[in-house]
Amino acid sequence: MIEEEKEEEEEEEEEEEEEEEEEEEEEEDGHNKDDNNNNNNNNICRVCRCEGSYDKPLYHPCVCTGSIKYIHQDCLVQWLKYSRKEYCELCKHRFSFTPNMPNRLPIKDIVSGLVTSMARAVRYWFHYTLVAFAWLGVVPLTA
Known part of the structure; x- marks a missing residue:
């Protein structure tokens, strides 16, 4: 009787382990x-x-x-x-x-978006660099 209970417990443990592996x-x-x-x-x-x-x-x-x-x-x-x-x-x-959006974006759209973003970043960098140069270089020399 005790051996049968042990076997049943072992079978239950094996089933639980299999379920855990499937979940993982x-x-x-x-x-x-x-x-x-x-x-x-x-x-x-x-x-x-x-x-x-x-x-x-x-x-x-x-x-x-x-x-x-x-x-x-x-x-x-x-x-x-x-x-x-x-x-x-x-x-x-x-x-x-x-509506009617494609499953994947075309490469053309991705590249054009990247180019647009990079152009905007370069424009802002150039603008702020020019402003900093004017305030830190030109204004002190003329004062």
Whole structure:
């Protein structure tokens, strides 16, 4: 009888260890079982009540949780036009949503943004260097 209890305890410990290892693997991947696939059977659009598909994936553009978390892009655009509001009525999160946005930014846009930022930084550096030179060099010499 005691041996059977020990065997059962060992089996339970092994199962717990396996579960812990699976949880650690999920944490390392940065995925959660619920968030791993947004086309999961449990996840449906809160507007049209349809599941996500490859053509119409589900997004979560606000901080709502649970079954009301997911919505299709088309459903969200339609709802925003209908309600004329820029925030979620449930969680009050302001939507920052751009329709038909590509999955990845084109290299051209990234490079042009970097060039613009660098040009602005050089312009400010040149301006403040010129101001400092004028106040620290020219003004004391003319005084």
